[in-house]
Amino acid sequence: MLDIILLEDEPVLREELADFLGDCGYPVESVATLADFRTCFDSTRHRIAIIDLGLPDGDGLDLIRELRANEQPPGIVVLSARKSTRDKILGLGDGADYYLGKGTDLDELAATLAALNRRLEPSSATSPWVLETGQRRLHLPGGAKMPLSQQDFLVLHALMRESGELVSRQRIVAALGKDFLNYDQRCLDTQMRRLRRKIATAGGLELPVKTARNAGYRFYAEAQVVD
Secondary structure (H helix, E strand, C coil): CCEEEEECCCHHHHHHHHHHHHHCCCCEEEECCHHHHHHHCCCCCEEEEEECCEECCEEHHHHHHHHHCCCCCCEEEEEECCCCHHHHHHHHHCCCCEEEECCCCHHHHHHHHHHHHHHHCCCCCCCCEEEECCCCEEECCCCCEEECCHHHHHHHHHHHCCCCCEEEHHHHHHHCCCCHHHCCHHHHHHHHHHHHHHHHHHHCCCCCEEEECCCEEEECCCEEEEC
């Protein structure tokens, strides 16, 4: 399932929604302000955005227009207390894919996200991702080849040799030759973000890795590891 970034300023509702989305299987990052969203948003990772409109530092409609101007805009779901027909027309006109009012049944939210996920999820019918161990290169679907640093190679090797399975953060850190108890977890998160950006730049593709919050990562596309 695609990663979601949730923008909601009400703390209790934000926590409840994040828990619900996590239970549905989505990796979720939640933020409370426009400034936090702009700091945290990663277009190569966050493929769905759930956005409130009335925020302490501005209007969510401005953010939607910004996102629609990106080369790789996410799927956008508005979840707002503004429920009039005029508000919905404005939201959809500014670029939202769906517009839901607060108080909407959570099953409807889940169905909406499932529809977006089906549309945006990369097709499984593409060529496999191939990790070449001898030359330490990643072959992207479509033919592009990307040289890898030692750390990027070790992370991808740990993930791709168990494609489809959740690989714990402990196992990835061990593959890097580090002591998990003394390892700064933020380093792994930063490395994954850099790797996603490198692949997006090299081949215009999204790295098919799902994040399981505080648990690990899963390479979900077809993968081959060759000498």
